[in-house]
Amino acid sequence: MTGQVAILISLFIYLTFFGWLGWRRGFTRELVVAIIALLGWIALEQRGDIIVSMANLMVAGLDFARNGGFTGNAEEAFTALSSAPAWVNAEMQADFLYVVWVVAFILAYLITGWAIPDKKSEKNGWAILLGILNGFFFAMVFLPSLGALFSSGDSAGDIDVNVDVSMNLFSLIGRGAELLWDMVLGLWGLISPLGSVGILIILTGILVLAAMSIRGDAKAKS
Amino acid sequence: MGPIETLYLTIGVIVVLIGLARGYVKELGSTVIILVALFILTFFEDSINSVVGGALQGMFGAAEGDTPNMALSLFYSGVFVAIVFAGYAGRTLTFTGKPAPPPQGFLLSLLVGVINGYLIAGTLWYYQHAFDYPFFQPFDSNFTDRAQKLITFLPPALFSDNPVYWIIPVAVLLIIRVRG
Numbered sequence: 001m002t003g004q005v006a007i008l009i010s011l012f013i014y015l016t017f018f019g020w021l022g023w024r025r026g027f028t029r030e031l032v033v034a035i036i037a038l039l040g041w042i043a044l045e046q047r048g049d050i051i052v053s054m055a056n057l058m059v060a061g062l063d064f065a066r067n068g069g070f071t072g073n074a075e076e077a078f079t080a081l082s083s084a085p086a087w088v089n090a091e092m093q094a095d096f097l098y099v100v101w102v103v104a105f106i107l108a109y110l111i112t113g114w115a116i117p118d119k120k121s122e123k124n125g126w127a128i129l130l131g132i133l134n135g136f137f138f139a140m141v142f143l144p145s146l147g148a149l150f151s152s153g154d155s156a157g158d159i160d161v162n163v164d165v166s167m168n169l170f171s172l173i174g175r176g177a178e179l180l181w182d183m184v185l186g187l188w189g190l191i192s193p194l195g196s197v198g199i200l201i202i203l204t205g206i207l208v209l210a211a212m213s214i215r216g217d218a219k220a221k222s
Numbered sequence: 223m224g225p226i227e228t229l230y231l232t233i234g235v236i237v238v239l240i241g242l243a244r245g246y247v248k249e250l251g252s253t254v255i256i257l258v259a260l261f262i263l264t265f266f267e268d269s270i271n272s273v274v275g276g277a278l279q280g281m282f283g284a285a286e287g288d289t290p291n292m293a294l295s296l297f298y299s300g301v302f303v304a305i306v307f308a309g310y311a312g313r314t315l316t317f318t319g320k321p322a323p324p325p326q327g328f329l330l331s332l333l334v335g336v337i338n339g340y341l342i343a344g345t346l347w348y349y350q351h352a353f354d355y356p357f358f359q360p361f362d363s364n365f366t367d368r369a370q371k372l373i374t375f376l377p378p379a380l381f382s383d384n385p386v387y388w389i390i391p392v393a394v395l396l397i398i399r400v401r402g
Contacts (some may be wrong), residue, residue, distance in 0.1 A: 125328025151337040211398040214319035
């Protein structure tokens with residue numbers, strides 16, 4: 001139970017931080033980051049082999065030039081090129097794609113920071129939501145490796161940096177939602193002894209709070 | 223999560239999103255209308271049941287004692303949906319003024335949207351459950367424990383012993399509105 005409370009508090013602090021960050025950065029910036037992260041994730045999941053082939057081709061091209069492809073015997077160079085081992089082999093493919101995605105995500109964060117002016121990035125509630133979504137992406141990027149870093153190992157060599165290359169965003173969000181649901185149930189445990197009167201008090205309280213916070217002319221028109 | 227609560231949770235989420243898009247100032251007017259609709263439908267439930275049941279027997283010759291589940295479910299759901307639609311789209315009671323700046327304004331829109339989502343989705347669910355799901359059988363008739371628990375807290379079931387409770391938040395909101 002204590003562990004759950006600690007996890008819940010951590011989740012709240014984490015989401016609040018990214019919500020606040022989203023609000024500070026504004027809607028447009030957060031939207032661009034979210035789109036790049038999401039599209040990049042889908043593209044790398046679906047068409048990652050193309051990126052790998054391109055990377056292999058680029059590295060092979062550099063080797064080709066270095067081995068005298070443009071100056072020496074072209075036939076030998078081509079033979080060397082075709083027989084050269086792939087820079088990114090099948091074993092490394094998942095790790096490589098993960099790194100590509102992380103780089104694109106962080107670059108998107110940094111570039112939107114200076115390329116989109118403050119005036120064009122409105123600070124509103126949607127920015128907070130997108131900030132939280134991007135927070136989930138950040139968690140997806142860093143939590144697996146940080147978890148491995150802080151896990152107890154006898155020596156540095158024992159640490160298993162098991163990077164979650166499956167990029168399971170949905171399970172992460174699902175776990176977050178589960179925690180929130182547990183919190184709702186916990187709150188419900190406090191309210192339920194009051195029965196329907198408790199719900200009435202909460203419902204009326206929220207509506208009064210909302211009505212009282214309307215500023216300026218709060219008169220109704222019919 | 224079982225399918226039946228997923229269905230109504232989805233309706234609730236859609237209402238919450240509409241609430242977020244409209245903002246809580248506009249949503250409060252709709253909330254008042256929904257609460258009044260709930261009060262009317264629950265306060266006059268016995269009378270409505272006998273009038274609609276009697277009308278069905280008169281018009282279609284339904285045998286006395288038959289439970290006109292489909293007609294009653296259709297009536298309650300139809301009236302409720304019509305009132306909610308009028309509350310959202312029609313010329314209705316609205317609060318005017320500026321909403322609080324974000325993030326408070328956003329949170330209030332979210333909270334009021336959640337209340338409206340609960341009231342709308344919960345009431346629709348109730349009028350299916352109360353009349354034994356006449357329009358569709360739930361995908362999984364073995365409800366989960368969570369669904370069975372939720373059913374006891376659906377809006378019309380909440381103050382079934384004293385529906386006047388629904389008028390309390392309406393009265394408070396109207397006082398705030400008149401006070402300005």
